[in-house]
Amino acid sequence: MDGFSSWFAYVGDHWSDVLTGTLEHARIVAIVVVTATVFSVILGILVERHPAARAASLSIAGIFLTIPSLAMFALFIPLVGIGNPPAEIALFLYAILPILRNTVTGLDSVSPAVVESAKGMGMGNTQQLLQIRLPLAWPIIMAGIRISTLITVGIAAIAVLVGGDGLGGFIQGGLTRLGLPNSYESVWVGTIFTVALGLVLDILLSLAQRLTTSRGLRI
Amino acid sequence: MSSEAKIRLDRVEKKYHGTSVPAVEELSLDVHEGEILVLVGPSGCGKSTTLRLINRMIEPTGGKIYLDDEDVTTVDPDKLRRRIGYVIQQIGLFPHQTIAQNIATVPRMLKWDKARIAARADELLHLAGLDPEIYRDRYPKELSGGQAQRVGVARALGADPEIMLMDEPFGAIDPITRERLQNEFLRLQAELKKTIVFVTHDIDEAIKMGDRIAILGERSVIRQLDTPERILAFPVDQFVDDFIGAGSTIKGLNFEQLSGLRLGGYPTIRSDQSPQAGLEALNESNKTWLLVVDEQNRPMRWMREGDLQQSTGSYQDEGSEVRIRLNAEDTLFDSLEQMLQSESGSCCVVDRHGALTGVVEMAHLRRAIRRAQVEARRHYEDLEDNA
Known part of the structure; x- marks a missing residue:
């Protein structure tokens, strides 16, 4: 019980820092997810019907995810300096695979008969893509975006190590003075608000998914 | 037979890359205005390929395609397809669009105004025997197979094309519903008088639906092209005879009224x-x-x-x-x-x-059967003499 009350006291004392940290964290996630979505969906559309390019891009995006995050974040410091940019680039690379994979899978899942009938009625390739294939793949693409968002929220806590913002600051601050007063509280603030941010974003995206998915596709 | 060719295939050929044998070999065929021409043949004979050459879903590698004497072999294929209704076996309704939106696909591409599109969608739903009030705003997943097929036909009729291509349109439907849809479609066609090319592998469906039937052999070579009556009465060769199968005489009885x-x-x-x-x-x-x-x-x-x-004269019982x-x-x-x-x-x-x-x-x-056979034979003998 003592732990809880001291945690709440800590949050109360540092409320404005917590809020700032959460908003900074959310901002990084938003930038990363939006750019990764645009990039991955376009890439997915381009490679979907070309087996070699598709296999290559999926493998490369998969390799990004296996690079340890500590190293990945540091790798971009020589290129873009310290601060948020190296963190955002690293997170962007992590966020690609789920969206790319789901874009390709989503486009694959569109029934060939539907595409055939669209083509047979005189829809050009762009019309087929924008009016038929993307709307039908959309729920699956959205699922990929949600996974990427959750991954990004969690890993973004490491941004602090390369001089970035976000809730990672509370965790790192607590770890460096572990055992001292309020150190555990600080770690828990970073952790819990990160998790909470992830949950909130996921709920918002699931609402967005519902609103942007045709009633004809809902189960 | 006097009517103009609405669709004319002139030595159309499809050869796939790296194969020496063409999928469709120099096919010439006239489809008359207002008729249902059925392409029928064993699976793999290229009948679907032939159909898809007409709206250039498959690009021919040789020959010319004419619609109303206009060479459409090199026009913009998308524009060409908007002039031709197209129905496939799997229907391919757009699941994310309502029934009305599905039906309005081609009118929307042709940039009709909204009121005209809405009125057309309702009209076509009526024509398909579906109450617009009930079905307009439904989604394809809420339809039965037969209803979905009706909507598929309505969608193909969207911008009132003069030509319809139908690739085994009733093939995936249970026999009872299929028969009903066939009858409905024939009734509709009696009113609409579209020029229709209809592909099936089912000779009975061909006999029922076709004003004329083209029986295709390998590489889409026409083995016999004639009215169902004449094909049943006089199959020109063993291939056709085998294909129309047993009971052709009895089937032929369907074509004569008492x-x-x-x-x-x-x-x-x-x-x-x-x-x-x-x-x-x-x-x-x-x-x-x-x-x-x-x-x-x-x-x-x-x-x-x-x-x-033994009668008593009352004749009761x-x-x-x-x-x-x-x-x-x-x-x-x-x-x-x-x-x-x-x-x-x-x-x-x-x-x-x-x-x-x-x-x-x-x-x-x-006597009627013998007469039909004699007439058909005489017809083919005349053709030979004239050739």
Whole structure:
């Protein structure tokens, strides 16, 4: 019980820092997810019907995810300096695979008969893509975006190590003075608000998914 | 046969890369305005490929395609396809769009105004036998297979194309619904008079739907192209004969109405005449059965010689009852079915008041079949002589 009350006291004392940290964290996630979505969906559309390019891009995006995050974040410091940019680039690379994979899978899942009938009625390739294939793949693409968002929220806590913002600051601050007063509280603030941010974003995206998915596709 | 060619394929060929044998070999074919031309053949013969060459879903590698004498071999394929209705077996309705939106696909591409599109969608739903109030805003997943196929046809009719291509449109539907959809479609076609190319692998469907049938062999080579009657009466070679299969003679009976038969006299007596008069009438003819008719000449009972000899003259419950009466519009096939069930082996034909106009016997059918065969053979002999 003592732990809880001291945690709440800590949050109360540092409320404005917590809020700032959460908003900074959310901002990084938003930038990363939006750019990764645009990039991955376009890439997915381009490679979907070309087996070699598709296999290559999926493998490369998969390799990004296996690079340890500590190293990945540091790798971009020589290129873009310290601060948020190296963190955002690293997170962007992590966020690609789920969206790319789901874009390709989503486009694959569109029934060939539907595409055939669209083509047979005189829809050009762009019309087929924008009016038929993307709307039908959309729920699956959205699922990929949600996974990427959750991954990004969690890993973004490491941004602090390369001089970035976000809730990672509370965790790192607590770890460096572990055992001292309020150190555990600080770690828990970073952790819990990160998790909470992830949950909130996921709920918002699931609402967005519902609103942007045709009633004809809902189960 | 005098009508203009609405669609003309002139030595159209499809050769796939790296194969020496073409999928479709130099096919020339005229489709007349307002007819249903059925392409039928064993699977793999290239009939679907041939159909898809017409709207250039598959680009031909040789030859020319004309619509209304206009060469469309090199026009923008998307624009070409908007002029041609296209129905496929799997239908391919857009699941994320409502029924009305699905039907409006081509009108929307042609940039019709909203009110006209909405009115057209309702009109087509009516035509397809679906109440617009109920179905307009539904999604494809809420439809049964038969309803979805109706919507598929309505969608193909969206911008009122003059030409329809249908690739096994009723192939994936249960037999009972299929028959209903076929009948509905034929009724619709009688009104709309579209020029239709229809692909099926089912010879019975071809016979039912086709004004003319092209029986295709390998590489889409036309083995016989003619009306169903003539193909059934005179298959030109073993391939066609094998393909139309057993029972072609019986199937051919579907194409002739009883009105086309010359029915000779048949012994009858009115119910107020004596059995003795009946026996005399029966003896005068060389038939086994006699018909008792009422005052309005409506056939009542079949009587044999023995029945008449034992008759009390009331004719109630004597001989056997006339159960089935056919009309002049019924087909020979209908009459055959009734004759097989009837004890007398014959079948009464009546006018719309129910009065007897004649009796169909097996000999009539035999004669009609022979006549059809002779006519068809003569037709092909004439063709050969002219060639």
